[in-house]
Amino acid sequence: MGKTKNRWLIAASAVGIHLSIGSVYAWSVFTKPLANEFDWDLTDISLTFSLAILFLGLSAAFLGHFVEKYGPRKAGILAAVFFGVGMIGSGLAINMESLLLLYFFYGVLGGIGLGVGYIAPVSTLVKWFPDRRGLATGLAIMGFGFAALISSPIMQNLIESVGIANTFFILGTAYFIIMIASSLYLEPPAKGWVPAGFEEKVKNGDAVLNQDLSQLTANEAVKTKRFYYLWIMLFINVTCGIAIISAASPLAQESIGLSPVAAAALVGVLGAFNGLGRIGWASVSDYLGRPNTYTTFFVLQIIAFPLLTVIDNPLLFQIILAIIYTCYGGGFASIPAYIGDLFGTKQLGAIHGYILTAWAAAGLIGPMFASWIREATGSYSQSLMVFTGLFVAALIVSLLIRLDIKKIRATQVKAKAS
Known part of the structure; x- marks a missing residue:
């Protein structure tokens, strides 16, 4: 029997992934610098964000079975690769002054990383927190919501100090490292696992074991x-x-x-x-x-x-x-x-x-x-x-x-x- 992992560190790993991919909500920080540097239309620049959200939804739908088949660790690593390559590739697109390449790297590849990274830790968290499902998933998805507050000033400072392309290179590398490190700790609990003392609390009436309506594929x-x-x-x-x-x-x-x-x-x-x-x-x-x-x-x-x-x-x-x-x-x-x-x-x-x-x-x-x-x-x-x-x-x-x-x-x- 291997040592049981700390479920709060599992939650922290989920937050790490969501804080990284949630930076997509700070996309507007790039809008004016891109428009000023390349004279691109604001609507065309905004399409990059729309594509990322579109591919988030599509990849979450099509790769959800991948998450279930291969587990949260491999799914998280896959998300890190797509999102990291998407960010770093966006820097290349800027250096090549290509809006189409920006669509492909940030919108398509980055969007796929978003979708897989969003769902990868969630089903695992639900299994680790049978007593507090809402809190567990709320912690991770809170990271996605707060990410823009953290990343926006960092992006702004980097753009002003090292330029747009280098900002993508630096952030892409940093997010890749954070997501890989977070993914490596992710692991579902053993079948039937419950937190220490939880069964006794249920017997004493101090806690209620959630009875799912069904178990469906x-x-x-x-x-x-x-x-x-x-x-x-x-x-x-x-x-x-x-x-x-x-x-x-x-x-x-x-x-x-x-x-x-x-x-x-x-x-x-x-x-x-x-x-x-x-x-x-x-x-x-x-x-x-x-x-x-x-x-x-x-x-x-x-x-x-x-x-x-x-x-x-x-x-x-x-x-x-x-x-x-x-x-x-x-x-x-x-x-x-x-x-x-x-x-x-x-x-x-x-x-x-x-x-x-x-x-x-x-x-x-x-x-x-x-x-x-x-x-x-x-x-x-x-x-x-x-x-x-x-x-x-x-x-x-x-x-x-x-x-x-x-x-x-x-x-x-x-x-x-x-």
Whole structure:
């Protein structure tokens, strides 16, 4: 029998991977320097980020089975190779002054590294934390949310001191090393493992062993209604959240009269609430339950989005935006634990990959939809009301999934009785 690894170091390794790949959220730091140096169009530069998010979703879906078959260590190393080569290759693309090569290295290869790296540690964390699923996955995915706060100033300083290409070379090498080191510690626990003293706590009634609704493979999961309920809920939460994130600065300027500098500072502060929402809501979901947590997300946002159209008090406006940001981050962080609750841990990584296609779709649709409504109506108010309607639909879905769970539980009880 080998020595059991420390589950908190497993969590720290997951955070290391997510802090590295989460730097994609700081892409905007490169936008102006690239435009100034090469006179490239801002829309063309922004396409690099869109491609990265698209390939994140696609690779998470197609390589989820790789994670399950070969384990988190090999999957993490694969992610490190793709993301590291993507970053270093982006430096070569800059030296060659090729936007197409930048699309390929950062958007395609980097995006594949993002997708594999995002899901690689999550299913392992769920197995190491049977007592606190939400907290465990929230820790890792919090790293993804906070990464931009850490990497943005580093990127800015490097660009100013060594240039754009060298920034990609340095960061690509650093992220590769961090991701490899983190991946090498990743390992699933032995089958049936539980934390020390946990069984005794369960016997004494001081803890509850989570009873998964089922143990399904990814291909079995996609044939169920509850899979599509989860997909729709994540899609709506991310679509509306990304739309607000992409428009937060102009929305604040238009609604409460903030200056461009103050609005930019607000966006940075709100990024912290995105990260805090990931660990906060995911931890709360261990006590509230995942169905209650998602219903709460949608109720809060049904109230918050219309309020943004009528409130002119700067402090209250910013508090409401902060709440929306926490719900956006919390939706990402709570979904892996919800998947575990509904489908078990047999192929959680692969199922998570399939679900994340909702993120890829939302990343393309959300910002474009908000911009289109803004241009068509002359203000953000109409788009905020449309998003409120979408949250009403998401709330209905969050209630329908409860009925589905209740029906399956009843069937299981009946089968046991017979």
